[in-house]
Amino acid sequence: MPWGEYELTSIPGNLLWNTTGITILDSSQITSARGLYIDSNNTLYVTDAGVVWKLLNNTTNATIAVGISQLPGSNSTQLNSPQDVYVDKYGNMYVSDFLNHRIQKYINGSADGITVAGLSGTPGFELNLLNSPARFTFDSTDTYFYVNDYGNNRTMKYLTNSTTGNNGSLVAGGDVGNNSNTSLNGPGGIDYLPSISDTLFISNLLGHSIIRWIPGASSGFFVAGVPGVAGSNSTLLNQPRGIKLDKYLNMYVVDSGNHRVQLFCANNQTAITVAGTGIAGNSTTELNGPRGVEFDAEMNMYVTDSGNIRVQKFLRL
Numbered sequence: 001m002p003w004g005e006y007e008l009t010s011i012p013g014n015l016l017w018n019t020t021g022i023t024i025l026d027s028s029q030i031t032s033a034r035g036l037y038i039d040s041n042n043t044l045y046v047t048d049a050g051v052v053w054k055l056l057n058n059t060t061n062a063t064i065a066v067g068i069s070q071l072p073g074s075n076s077t078q079l080n081s082p083q084d085v086y087v088d089k090y091g092n093m094y095v096s097d098f099l100n101h102r103i104q105k106y107i108n109g110s111a112d113g114i115t116v117a118g119l120s121g122t123p124g125f126e127l128n129l130l131n132s133p134a135r136f137t138f139d140s141t142d143t144y145f146y147v148n149d150y151g152n153n154r155t156m157k158y159l160t161n162s163t164t165g166n167n168g169s170l171v172a173g174g175d176v177g178n179n180s181n182t183s184l185n186g187p188g189g190i191d192y193l194p195s196i197s198d199t200l201f202i203s204n205l206l207g208h209s210i211i212r213w214i215p216g217a218s219s220g221f222f223v224a225g226v227p228g229v230a231g232s233n234s235t236l237l238n239q240p241r242g243i244k245l246d247k248y249l250n251m252y253v254v255d256s257g258n259h260r261v262q263l264f265c266a267n268n269q270t271a272i273t274v275a276g277t278g279i280a281g282n283s284t285t286e287l288n289g290p291r292g293v294e295f296d297a298e299m300n301m302y303v304t305d306s307g308n309i310r311v312q313k314f315l316r317l
Contacts, residue, residue, distance in 0.1 A: 015250070017274050017301050020284045021312030024302070025055065029062050033304035033311055035084035035096070035135060035242070036292045044294075045093075046304065046311055047082040052095055066093060066106050066113065074100045074121050076112045084135040084292075088142040088160070096133045096147060102165065103133060103147060103158070116162040117147060125152050125175050128166030135242065135292075137190050137200070146171060146200060146215070148187035153177035155187060155202060157215065171215035172200060179207045179227035182219045189243035189254065189292075196249060203240040203253060210240060210253060210264075224253065224264050224271070232258045232278060234270050242292035242304075252293050254303070259287045261303060275303055275314050282308045 025033070025046060035047040042057035051067030072080040080099040087093050091108035094116070101123045104113030118130035125131065131151030138145045144159050154173035158165075173184030186206030192199060200213045201223070209227045213220030225237040232238060238257030245251055249266040252274070260276030276287035288307030295301055301314040 015246070015299060016317040017314040018317055019275065019314070021275065021287075021303070021305075021314050022284075023310050024313050025053070025062055025311040027309040029053070030309060030311075033306050033309055034082070034291050036294050036302060036304050036311065037085045037087060038294045038296050038302065039087050040297070042296045043087075044302065044311070045085045045087065047085050047095065049081060050079050052079070052082060052085050052093070066095065066104075066111060072099075076114075079104070079113075083133070086136065086138055086145075088138065090142070092142075092160075094136070094138075094145070094160070096136055098132050098134065098150075101130045101132060103130070103136070103145075105160070114163060115165040116160065117156070117158045117165050117168060119165055123151060127156075127168050127170065130156070130168075134187065135189050137192055140194050146190060146192075148184075148190050148202065150187060150205075153184045153187065155184065155190065155200065155213070155215075172202065172213040172217075172220065177206060179204070179209070181211065181221055181227075184211070185209075185228075188241045191243050191245050193245050193247065193249070196247065201243055201245060201251060203243045205239050205241060205256075208237045208239065208257075210237070210243065210251065224251065224262075224269055230257065234262075234272070237262070241290070244293050244295065246295070246299075252301075254290050254293050256289055256291060256306075259289065259307075261287075261290065261293055261301070275301060275312070280307065287312070 044055040050072035053062040054065040055062040067079040084096040093106040102118035123131040134150040136147040156168040177185040188205035189203035209225035211220040230238040242254040251264040262271035280288040292304040
């Protein structure tokens with residue numbers, strides 16, 4: 001669909017959600033709630049302090065998919081503050097291992113990770129290194145992926161079949177973070193839909209904005225928030241983290257500092273709140289420092305409610 005075809009008052013598909021969340025996972029099973037991913041079987045994956053949890057559809061007890069509970073570390077079976085997770089069509093799992101400065105790949109069912117980007121334990125700004133990689137997004141064929149290199153204020157591109165972690169190329173931003181359209185500022189969330197648009201949508205956590213960037217271009221353009229200005233009205237953001245696009249290029253942004261999820265319809269910089277109240281809390285209608293957002297096959301919405309150590313599900317109406 002062309003960018004700009006829809007207005008805020010007319011959301012394609014009449015997408016609305018119940019504002020009362022259902023707790024899917026809580027502190028009785030997990031110790032934190034960061035990134036999340038839902039596969040084609042509606043299996044939920046959630047990143048925790050040193051592990052990735054797996055929750056099968058229509059079940060209530062999560063199991064550890066990779067990592068070692070209560071034992072963060074840097075060897076091939078360990079993780080340290082993982083931020084994002086993705087499972088490809090072959091069953092391979094990818095995890096952004098934030099404090100180990102690497103992206104780990106787990107061949108279908110394996111507990112031993114292979115480093116496909118970065119160098120374990122070594123932060124840096126050279127093209128073969130990462131510095132606190134945050135979230136990532138993959139192309140439709142699972143041939144390559146883009147990762148937000150948070151500490152370097154840039155987005156990097158890598159092949160998924162790498163075994164050395166040093167085949168990266170710079171596609172957005174650079175070493176110094178600021179709020180111009182030629183830079184990124186603490187890039188957190190990232191998403192794109194290559195079948196519809198070839199541009200990346202990147203959330204600037206420290207810049208309180210969303211920027212749209214063609215990979216490899218020298219600059220992007222802002223599509224939500226005011227660069228460098230934190231706020232809580234319908235046009236401002238405060239530390240945006242996770243971001244997700246739907247097939248109409250509607251944009252769902254986890255507005256972490258405002259404890260809410262904002263929906264920006266295509267070509268509109270005024271949002272509506274679809275989860276949370278804007279005030280931190282632990283009731284069924286509130287969120288506290290949310291981080292990630294995902295949708296299942298029925299477009300039910302899932303949010304990692306980090307401050308409350310839970311994952312909330314909001315049913316599509």
